[in-house]
Amino acid sequence: MGIPAASQRVLLGEGGSHRPTLFPSAHHRCLGSRRALPYSADRGKKSVNRQTLDDLKQQIPLMGYLQAHDWQPARPLSRGRWMGLCPLHQDRKPSFLVDSNKDLFFCYGCGRGGDVIRFAELYHQVKFSQALTLLRQWRGAGPLLQEVARFYRMQLHRHNEAIAYLYERGIRSLELVEHMRIGYAPGGCLRGWLSQLGHSSSTLRQAGLLTGMGYDAYVHRIVFPLEDNLYGRSLSPAAPPHRFLPGSKGGLYGWEYARSYPEVILVEGLFDYAVLWQAGFQNVTCSLGTHLNAHQFQQLCDGLRNVYVAFDADPNGSGQQAALGLSRRLRERGIPVWQVCLPDGHDPNSFFVEGGDARQFQSLLEAAHP
Numbered sequence: 301m302g303i304p305a306a307s308q309r310v311l312l313g314e315g316g317s318h319r320p321t322l323f324p325s326a327h328h329r330c331l332g333s334r335r336a337l338p339y340s341a342d343r344g345k346k347s348v349n350r351q352t353l354d355d356l357k358q359q360i361p362l363m364g365y366l367q368a369h370d371w372q373p374a375r376p377l378s379r380g381r382w383m384g385l386c387p388l389h390q391d392r393k394p395s396f397l398v399d400s401n402k403d404l405f406f407c408y409g410c411g412r413g414g415d416v417i418r419f420a421e422l423y424h425q426v427k428f429s430q431a432l433t434l435l436r437q438w439r440g441a442g443p444l445l446q447e448v449a450r451f452y453r454m455q456l457h458r459h460n461e462a463i464a465y466l467y468e469r470g471i472r473s474l475e476l477v478e479h480m481r482i483g484y485a486p487g488g489c490l491r492g493w494l495s496q497l498g499h500s501s502s503t504l505r506q507a508g509l510l511t512g513m514g515y516d517a518y519v520h521r522i523v524f525p526l527e528d529n530l531y532g533r534s535l536s537p538a539a540p541p542h543r544f545l546p547g548s549k550g551g552l553y554g555w556e557y558a559r560s561y562p563e564v565i566l567v568e569g570l571f572d573y574a575v576l577w578q579a580g581f582q583n584v585t586c587s588l589g590t591h592l593n594a595h596q597f598q599q600l601c602d603g604l605r606n607v608y609v610a611f612d613a614d615p616n617g618s619g620q621q622a623a624l625g626l627s628r629r630l631r632e633r634g635i636p637v638w639q640v641c642l643p644d645g646h647d648p649n650s651f652f653v654e655g656g657d658a659r660q661f662q663s664l665l666e667a668a669h670p
């Protein structure tokens with residue numbers, strides 16, 4: 301293997317002609333009617349007001365939600381319709397159709413279709429009412445988190461202690477800082493900024509950005525925006541090193557870039573991700589801890605690719621144990637897995653910080669064992 305030079309994504313240039321005409325009218329047989337609700341719920345027992353559902357759907361355009369969950373259109377059709385790989389089944393050529401005007405999708409592979417609520421049900425594998433809750437949370441947190449990330453990015457270059465810490469952890473390139481949208485939470489200033497923008501303290505408290513006492517929850521932390529969360533690494537050894545907002549840590553970090561490679565390197569921390577990406581390994585992804593949630597595991601299984609697990613070589617063996625357990629589960633799903641053995645006591649970050657280079661890491665990849 302080598303450092304992958306180019307994307308291996310399969311793009312379909314042809315194949316459209318044999319497909320039936322799509323969306324000939326508002327009522328497509330596959331998409332269901334806009335009058336009926338194509339959800340899993342027994343509608344007779346549901347008391348959710350139709351207007352409430354329409355409002356929610358209005359506020360969360362399907363295309364935006366899909367893209368926020370790593371979906372990428374592979375090719376355009378006419379009138380705001382797109383084809384891409386189906387995020388709901390193991391898709392090898394684009395069979396997932398999205399109509400961005402009608403906010404509806406349909407998959408010619410697995411035969412499923414509907415609106416953003418139906419998509420959330422299928423994608424997160426939850427019932428109707430839980431899908432509504434997830435969408436409401438997403439609607440509430442999405443724009444707010446973007447504001448927060450933007451604010452923390454502005455702070456980064458104003459605080460020497462943050463720049464010094466990044467340097468110490470091997471983060472040297474501005475390109476990487478931009479790529480990961482790295483910011484700094486000094487503490488004591490987020491609340492004021494966000495209230496100026498009209499966010500109430502109760503919203504911020506609910507999102508986990510303020511403590512119960514009303515102080516900034518992230519203090520002296522390097523922050524990395526995640527899909528629907530915010531990771532903060534403490535500069536101070538006295539504070540707990542890792543902090544997330546309440547809720548899921550989301551999918552694999554950087555998966556939208558890594559997934560197109562035939563070989564991906566899986567690491568457990570964002571600082572591991574950072575040094576590898578900086579060294580030219582753009583096929584790297586990160587699980588934010590050694591335990592993968594169901595969504596992350598599913599992402600790794602969503603195509604045939606070699607997975608190189610490069611977890612920490614912990615003195616107590618916990619990283620290695622986690623890597624072995626994960627490898628076994630991946631192998632059961634038919635995914636080829638390789639264990640990358642780092643020198644004792646090292647993680648990919650310390651390997652590079654202490655002088656390792658891309659060529660040496662490449663040798664570790666080549667020496668990886670099943």
Ligand SMILES: [Zn+2]
Binds near residue numbers: 387391396408
């Ligand atoms: Zn499908």
